[in-house]
Each structure stands twice: as structure tokens, then as C-alpha cells.
Amino acid sequence: MADPMKIRASVMGDKVVVKVLMAHEMETGQRKDSAGKTVPAWFIQNVTATHNGKTVLSAQWGPAVSKNPFLEFRFSGGKVGEKVVVTWTDNKGDKRSDEATIS
Amino acid sequence: MKQSRRTLLKASSGATVIALATATGVFKSGNVYALEWNKAAFDTKGLQETVKAMGGTVATESKDISITSPDIAENGAVVPVSVSSKLGNTESISILVEKNPNALSAAFEIPSGTEPFVSTRVKMGQTSNIYALVKADGKYFFATKEIKVTLGGCGG
Numbered sequence: 001m002a003d004p005m006k007i008r009a010s011v012m013g014d015k016v017v018v019k020v021l022m023a024h025e026m027e028t029g030q031r032k033d034s035a036g037k038t039v040p041a042w043f044i045q046n047v048t049a050t051h052n053g054k055t056v057l058s059a060q061w062g063p064a065v066s067k068n069p070f071l072e073f074r075f076s077g078g079k080v081g082e083k084v085v086v087t088w089t090d091n092k093g094d095k096r097s098d099e100a101t102i103s
Numbered sequence: 104m105k106q107s108r109r110t111l112l113k114a115s116s117g118a119t120v121i122a123l124a125t126a127t128g129v130f131k132s133g134n135v136y137a138l139e140w141n142k143a144a145f146d147t148k149g150l151q152e153t154v155k156a157m158g159g160t161v162a163t164e165s166k167d168i169s170i171t172s173p174d175i176a177e178n179g180a181v182v183p184v185s186v187s188s189k190l191g192n193t194e195s196i197s198i199l200v201e202k203n204p205n206a207l208s209a210a211f212e213i214p215s216g217t218e219p220f221v222s223t224r225v226k227m228g229q230t231s232n233i234y235a236l237v238k239a240d241g242k243y244f245f246a247t248k249e250i251k252v253t254l255g256g257c258g259g
Binding site (some may be wrong): 015026028042045054055056057058059060061062063064065066067069070071072073074075076077080 | 139140141144145179181182183185200203204205208209210211212213214216217218220221222223224225226241
């Protein structure tokens with residue numbers, strides 16, 4: 001299991017600003033190791049964020065997203081104390097889901 | 104003969120498993136977790152090719168899309184990029200790097216209620232134009248910006 005994500009969700013005006021920092025290698029599949037062998041691609045393919053069961057953002061990523069990906073987005077309709085859940089799945093089928101309380 | 108029968112058996116038992124799984128709702132369609140990944144789009148080389156792989160026809164330039172990023176990135180491995188769109192009914196935002204081995208970096212679906220804005224960090228192999236591709240009202244629009252990548256920490 002991968003390391004937990006850092007998620008911060010805070011109300012700004014009428015919107016909720018969500019910032020997510022994920023821990024992932026995001027290996028491109030282009031790089032070679034010291035022995036000259038290609039390092040196989042290993043990256044997050046899908047990211048989904050939900051609030052009260054409703055999807056507020058979904059994304060498909062390629063290997064060109066930086067290592068330890070950062071993501072910021074904003075949605076309306078969230079209140080302090082409610083939860084935002086972020087889930088990612090990588091190309092090896094590994095999965096991680098974390099939640100944050102809106103503050 | 105034996106070989107083909109074995110293959111057939113294998114195939115049919117596999118199909119049964121899928122049928123059962125569908126019936127019990129494991130692969131329920133419309134499930135939030137029924138994830139898909141558009142491999143064709145992530146294999147493309149250029150902007151218009153990506154638009155076609157996403158199911159569109161052609162993308163036109165728009166002034167209503169803005170890209171926020173540094174003009175010069177010292178480290179191509181971590182280039183912060185923000186995209187926001189003022190187009191009505193923005194459905195998706197994608198970030199493309201023209202000179203990367205595959206252009207498409209990330210594609211975001213924007214449901215209603217979510218601001219047409221995303222911010223993330225991408226890798227760039229070299230100085231290149233980046234594109235923000237926005238799907239709004241079923242049509243594709245783009246904006247572009249050049250980011251210079253200086254390698255070796257010379258600071259350009």
C-alpha cells in the first residue's frame with residue numbers, strides 16, 4: 001500500500017478549495033537504470049474526488065505528471081465539517097483512498 | 104483437437120465468470136469506480152491527434168482559456184501548470200506538452216458545480232509549447248504557451 005495522500009480542503013468564499021499531494025513514483029517507462037534496462041512505467045492513471053457521494057473531479061493521467069503529484073481544484077456546495085474523498089488507481093492496479101474534512 | 108477444446112473450455116468458463124460478475128453487480132455500469140483510461144489519447148503525439156483520440160474533430164484557439172505557469176522552468180521534472188476556462192459548459196480540461204514523447208499529460212473531467220480550473224505539475228523533456236485543451240458544449244478549444252526548460256541548473 002502506498003503512503004497516504006495529504007489533502008487539504010478549505011472554504012474560500014462560496015467555493016471549497018481542495019489541494020492534494022499524492023506519494024507516487026510516476027515512473028515514465030522512458031528512463032533507463034544503471035544497467036541500461038528500461039525502468040517499467042508505473043504511474044497513476046485515474047484520480048477521482050467525491051463530496052457527499054457526488055464526483056467533483058475525475059481525471060485520467062499519463063506518465064508525464066510529475067513525481068509525487070500535486071493537484072488543486074475548486075468546487076461549490078461544500079460546507080465546513082463535510083468530507084472530501086480522493087481515490088487514485090495506478091497502472092499496476094494499486095489503489096489508495098484518503099479523506100479530508102472541509103475546514 | 105484437444106488443444107482447441109481446452110481453449111474453448113477456458114474461454115467459456117471465463118465468459119461465465121464475467122456474466123456472473125455482471126449479474127451480481129461487480130462490474131455495474133455507471134459505477135463511480137468503473138474507471139477507464141483512454142490509452143489511444145495518451146499515445147498521441149500532437150494536439151489535433153489527441154482531439155481525435157478523445158472523440159472530437161478539431162480544436163480551435165480560444166482567448167477564454169488561460170494558462171498560468173512560469174515562462175522559464177529550471178527543472179523540467181516539476182513544472183507547475185494551472186489552467187482555467189471562461190467558456191460556458193466546460194466539460195473537461197486537458198494539459199498537453201508538445202515535445203514530450205506523448206503529448207497528453209493529464210485530462211480532467213469537470214462536473215457541474217466544479218470550477219473550470221485545475222492546477223497540477225507536469226514533466227517536460229525540453230523547451231516546448233504546452234497546450235490547454237478544453238471541451239466546452241461538445242466542442243474543443245485550446246490555448247498555448249511556451250515554457251523554456253533550462254537543464255543542468257544554469258538558471259538560464
